[in-house]
Amino acid sequence: MPFCTVSSLETISIDYVIVGGGTAGLVTAARLSENPNVVVLVIEAGQHHVSVPEIEIPGYIGRNIARDGFDWTFLSVPQKHANDRVIPQPRGKGLGGSSILNFLGVFRPSKQEMNALEALGNPGWNWESMLHYMQKSETLLPPTLTDSEAVKYAVKPKKDLHGSEGPLKKSFPTILTRLHAEFFDAAEYIGIPRNPESSSGINIGAMTFLMSVDSDSKRSNSVSGYLEPNLSRPNLFVLTEAHVTKIIFNSVNGLHRATGVEFVKHGVTSVVRNIQKDVILAAGSFQTPQILELSGIGNPDVLGRYGIETFIDLPGVGENLQDHVGVSTIVEVETTDLTVDSLSDPVVEKEHLELYKQKKGLLPSSRTSAFIYLTAEDIGLPTSTVASNNKVVQAPTPALKQGLEKQYRIQEQLLSSKNQAHGELLYFNGHHSILYSAPETGKKYMSLFCVLLHPLSRGTVHITASDPLTPPAIDPNYLADDIDLDSLVQIVEVALKLYDTPPLSQSVKAHKVPSQGVIDQGKNGLREDVKENCRPIFHPVGTAAMLPLEDGGVVDANLLVYGTTNLRVADVSILPFELSCHIQSIAYAIGEKAADIIMGEQVLEM
Numbered sequence: 001m002p003f004c005t006v007s008s009l010e011t012i013s014i015d016y017v018i019v020g021g022g023t024a025g026l027v028t029a030a031r032l033s034e035n036p037n038v039v040v041l042v043i044e045a046g047q048h049h050v051s052v053p054e055i056e057i058p059g060y061i062g063r064n065i066a067r068d069g070f071d072w073t074f075l076s077v078p079q080k081h082a083n084d085r086v087i088p089q090p091r092g093k094g095l096g097g098s099s100i101l102n103f104l105g106v107f108r109p110s111k112q113e114m115n116a117l118e119a120l121g122n123p124g125w126n127w128e129s130m131l132h133y134m135q136k137s138e139t140l141l142p143p144t145l146t147d148s149e150a151v152k153y154a155v156k157p158k159k160d161l162h163g164s165e166g167p168l169k170k171s172f173p174t175i176l177t178r179l180h181a182e183f184f185d186a187a188e189y190i191g192i193p194r195n196p197e198s199s200s201g202i203n204i205g206a207m208t209f210l211m212s213v214d215s216d217s218k219r220s221n222s223v224s225g226y227l228e229p230n231l232s233r234p235n236l237f238v239l240t241e242a243h244v245t246k247i248i249f250n251s252v253n254g255l256h257r258a259t260g261v262e263f264v265k266h267g268v269t270s271v272v273r274n275i276q277k278d279v280i281l282a283a284g285s286f287q288t289p290q291i292l293e294l295s296g297i298g299n300p301d302v303l304g305r306y307g308i309e310t311f312i313d314l315p316g317v318g319e320n321l322q323d324h325v326g327v328s329t330i331v332e333v334e335t336t337d338l339t340v341d342s343l344s345d346p347v348v349e350k351e352h353l354e355l356y357k358q359k360k361g362l363l364p365s366s367r368t369s370a371f372i373y374l375t376a377e378d379i380g381l382p383t384s385t386v387a388s389n390n391k392v393v394q395a396p397t398p399a400l401k402q403g404l405e406k407q408y409r410i411q412e413q414l415l416s417s418k419n420q421a422h423g424e425l426l427y428f429n430g431h432h433s434i435l436y437s438a439p440e441t442g443k444k445y446m447s448l449f450c451v452l453l454h455p456l457s458r459g460t461v462h463i464t465a466s467d468p469l470t471p472p473a474i475d476p477n478y479l480a481d482d483i484d485l486d487s488l489v490q491i492v493e494v495a496l497k498l499y500d501t502p503p504l505s506q507s508v509k510a511h512k513v514p515s516q517g518v519i520d521q522g523k524n525g526l527r528e529d530v531k532e533n534c535r536p537i538f539h540p541v542g543t544a545a546m547l548p549l550e551d552g553g554v555v556d557a558n559l560l561v562y563g564t565t566n567l568r569v570a571d572v573s574i575l576p577f578e579l580s581c582h583i584q585s586i587a588y589a590i591g592e593k594a595a596d597i598i599m600g601e602q603v604l605e606m
């Protein structure tokens with residue numbers, strides 16, 4: 001039984017401590033503890049949530065957002081370029097982390113992006129390697145569609161590109177509507193083809209995604225995949241409701257070795273001491289940098305503001321924050337399809353809960369399963385001048401500036417590629433839940449969330465107090481670069497064009513968001529709408545970037561924090577730039593690869 005108490009830790013000699021039992025953290029913990037000769041401890045701030053319908057039932061996605069105990073309920077600082085709005089930044093809290101909160105889509109990035117990761121100075125982090133780890137983490141369940149449905153809905157995965165023995169289960173969506181097919185047909189009408197196998201490294205075009213849902217129609221996540229099957233391991237320990245506040249080091253001859261982890265559980269501060277091997281930070285893109293800063297690792301100017309002595313001068317910590325920013329479009333539709341709008345009626349919801357038991361109705365599947373990934377050409381973006389047109393690159397240090405310039409050069413190369421997506425249209429089978437517009441009873445809707453995949457804007461996440469329980473200041477700096485605003489407007493224009501294109505146009509009754517009045521104002525109206533309504537799609541990365549030190553990196557290609565001998569980061573904060581996909585597959589792959597890197601070093605040490 002791995003769940004342990006604080007007092008029991010005093011009698012255990014621990015080899016590895018994983019800080020954060022989220023998506024990547026539980027993967028690394030499970031893989032390391034396959035070796036019976038090492039002892040692994042996971043420290044997670046949240047609880048172990050057991051049998052919670054809002055986690056398990058796919059059709060309930062979104063219901064735990066802003067729910068105390070399930071979401072950290074972080075908010076951004078006022079967003080200067082988005083009408084000073086404070087924008088929610090959901091993050092999963094509890095074992096499983098964001099894998100218990102996410103919207104179930106399992107996507108893959110492009111081959112070019114993964115190879116760019118290596119080109120930025122990270123040997124071994126390329127498409128081939130990441131494909132191996134994505135496959136290792138997953139099992140593709142057998143298709144549930146006929147051949148003609150697979151073609152119509154653009155989902156015909158090739159067996160050899162997917163994993164068959166991994167802990168994360170991937171399955172086919174069960175809600176495939178007429179509107180969904182009309183959306184794809186309209187895309188084809190304007191020259192955007194279906195892509196039935198989007199996991200091959202070329203992820204452009206129209207596609208239906210695979211979902212992290214198991215054969216019982218329940219959410220598959222890092223708890224169900226990696227922790228629960230290993231609960232009987234005697235060398236795996238899990239401490240929940242313990243908030244890590246600091247890493248403690250022993251320094252000899254300028255080499256800093258993490259030997260302890262301080263945490264607060266129920267108001268009492270304790271320390272796990274004498275860690276024999278590594279400490280692995282897997283607290284996610286907002287809290288991994290926070291823990292580094294609280295431990296004295298970061299930019300001395302930031303740390304000094306809160307009386308924290310700088311232990312390792314590493315200005316990249318908490319810089320380079322990027323997220324996928326997007327905006328909703330919603331239309332009223334005339335259709336025979338069942339849309340999720342009907343679930344707002346409690347009687348209908350009850351019926352669907354009954355149907356769910358037979359894996360039928362609106363609940364066994366995600367509310368959103370059709371996507372279009374747009375190339376620069378589809379969006380009408382300039383393909384060669386984006387980076388060079390960008391303003392003078394500004395960054396707090398010359399190293400960070402150099403690293404950013406390299407990222408922009410990579411972004412420019414990606415833009416000129418015909419096989420690279422830069423925008424996304426996410427189909428939602430009903431009215432998107434947004435603050436300023438609600439569905440009217442009895443009406444049916446469809447929504448397209450329009451997303452910018454490679455923003456040029458960069459933000460930060462930094463501590464605002466020496467008190468470790470005070471949330472960090474999250475500043476994604478959305479739309480700081482005008483090019484991002486213009487690009488997002490152009491992505492919205494593609495969505496509006498699709499609503500006007502047959503056969504989809506025959507089902508569209510009226511524009512709801514943006515309203516017809518806003519659309520009639522042209523680009524200016526849409527620009528204002530984007531500033532007023534944009535929000536993230538929850539993929540923050542880059543805040544503990546894996547880059548060479550001279551380019552402002554925080555960790556090296558072995559995930560070691562610069563200046564330390566055994567403090568590593570294994571979560572999506574290491575990704576130096578945003579990818580053209582939803583990123584849970586990469587979080588799992590990072591967890592897998594981290595374990596192999598660590599185990600590989602262990603073998604070398606022997």
Ligand SMILES: Cc1cc2nc3c(=O)[nH]c(=O)nc-3n(C[C@H](O)[C@H](O)[C@H](O)COP(=O)(O)OP(=O)(O)OC[C@H]3O[C@@H](n4cnc5c(N)ncnc54)[C@H](O)[C@@H]3O)c2cc1C
Nearest residue numbers: 020022023024045097098102103104105244572582583584
């Ligand atoms: C609402 C939402 C929807 C999403 N939808 C999708 C989707 O459909 N498809 C997709 O591919 N991706 C999606 N994502 C993104 C994806 O799920 C995340 O990027 C990924 O899970 C992040 O993994 P991680 O390991 O980096 O962090 P997390 O999984 O967030 O893990 C971090 C863990 O650390 C813990 N922690 C934090 N601070 C401390 C501390 N001080 N002490 C101890 N523990 C701590 C947290 O509680 C958490 O358990 C979504 C994300 C969200 C939030």
